[in-house]
Amino acid sequence: MTNLDTLNRVIPFKWRVQSENKLQKTFKMIAYVDARDVAEHLDKIVGRENWCDKYEEVKGRLFCSIGIKIGNEWVFKSDCGTESKVDKEKGESSDAFKRAGVKWGINRDAYRVGLVELKGKEYNGKNYPIDANSKFLKGQALHDYCNEIANITDLDNYNLESDEDDELTELKDLYEIKREFLSSEQIINFDRIINKPEPKSYGKAILELQKL
Secondary structure (H helix, E strand, C coil), X not given: CCCHHHHHCCCCCEEEEEXXXXXXXXXXXXXECCHHHHHHHHHHHHCHHHEEEEEEEECCEEEEEXXXXXXXXXXXXXXECCCCCCCHHHHHHHHHXXXXXXXXXXXXXXXXXXXXXXXEEXXXXXXXXXCCCCCECCXXXXXXXXXXHCCHHHHHHXXXXXXXXXXXXXHHHHHHHHHHHCCHHHXXXXXXXXXXXXXXXXXXXXXXXXXX
């Protein structure tokens, strides 16, 4: 049986520039993982044959659902993506895939790491990130340096927050998608679960919606 707790294991983060202060020659870096990292993580933790992904467009928004086989049943968690400035279609599907992964706990820690600030140095009229020895940083060297500054190794010891908020968000998103197909009685029932604090009912309600 798949141990879903291990999905929270830290994936080595990559880092990109979130913002640059050209006057002070500094950069604020943000952690991320790409879609390939998430797929490889799923392969490693649950096995290639025990997960899948599917996509659907709802009201102009692209949703990705990642399904994991738990026992003899497939359980899906979904989220939508945003378009990329570089590649609209590919960027949106990739973002949706990664966001769906977050619903399973994958890369959730990246949102708790915060930003890392690096100094910069000019070269040919443009500033680039540097390390403490004024050496230019790029590629894996940049990722490793930022991970070192952020103490990424300590993430394994973080106390993970409750999944209740994530389940409620997933329930609301799924409910919005399925609402038009529900009966009046079903709508009343799901409204009651969503609007009243009944965390133990979230998981069951999600499974019911997924089967509709």
